[in-house]
Amino acid sequence: MPVDLITYKQILESLGSVVLVAVSKTKPNSDIEALYAAGQRDFGENYVQELVDKQASLPEDIRWHFIGHLQSNKVKYIASFVHLIHGIDSIKLLQEVNKQAIKANRVIDCLLQMHIAQEETKFGLDEEELNNILDQLHAFPHVRVRGLMGMASFTENQEQVKMEFSLLKHYFDTAKAKLASPEFDTLSMGMSGDYTLAIEQGSTLVRIGSLLFGARQYQ
Numbered sequence: 001m002p003v004d005l006i007t008y009k010q011i012l013e014s015l016g017s018v019v020l021v022a023v024s025k026t027k028p029n030s031d032i033e034a035l036y037a038a039g040q041r042d043f044g045e046n047y048v049q050e051l052v053d054k055q056a057s058l059p060e061d062i063r064w065h066f067i068g069h070l071q072s073n074k075v076k077y078i079a080s081f082v083h084l085i086h087g088i089d090s091i092k093l094l095q096e097v098n099k100q101a102i103k104a105n106r107v108i109d110c111l112l113q114m115h116i117a118q119e120e121t122k123f124g125l126d127e128e129e130l131n132n133i134l135d136q137l138h139a140f141p142h143v144r145v146r147g148l149m150g151m152a153s154f155t156e157n158q159e160q161v162k163m164e165f166s167l168l169k170h171y172f173d174t175a176k177a178k179l180a181s182p183e184f185d186t187l188s189m190g191m192s193g194d195y196t197l198a199i200e201q202g203s204t205l206v207r208i209g210s211l212l213f214g215a216r217q218y219q
């Protein structure tokens, strides 16, 4: 299926000031180029190798978001160019991002990933782990924590999803008050199936894949 530019424009209009990250994982460069030609600059990828390959062959002004589970030993491959890492879920990973950011002579923007879903399998921090990391941020001057990210349960139950997004917004507000930093301004929540609900609950950035690019062949 080709990229759906009509849906793209409709989504953009409905978002207002909320940032759209087009999730292009598993999709060919030609799909990304089609959305790029329509003006899209923020793209999200889940796999390090795929991101590295795409970054090397696509326009330089694309802002690449890493939205997958990032292994510490792979940070070095994306540190020189990544725009925002959404999935920081441990001190160890934060430490490695800081180290690679120093090597790349830059400050890397990151989001801390919270566990809000019912599924045990999903990654993320609980509230205590979040506070523990927030207390140690001064040790990582080459990392700029811009906010939080989370994924709601995969369920038809809208009330459940709404409750989870509302909890994430609560974590976000509490962390923002604690840090008292104007740079802590990004709440990444909402995907194709639940982005409207996410925006109602205070999302500032949505990550949308299948609505724009069609269903994926593999995850």
Ligand SMILES: *Cc1c(COP(=O)(O)O)cnc(C)c1O
Binding pocket: 023, 025, 046, 067, 068, 151, 191, 192, 193, 207, 208, 209, 210, 211
């Ligand atoms: C794949 C993925 C998305 C996009 O999912 P869609 O349902 O296709 O919009 C968003 N966020 C993360 C973390 C993902 O892995």
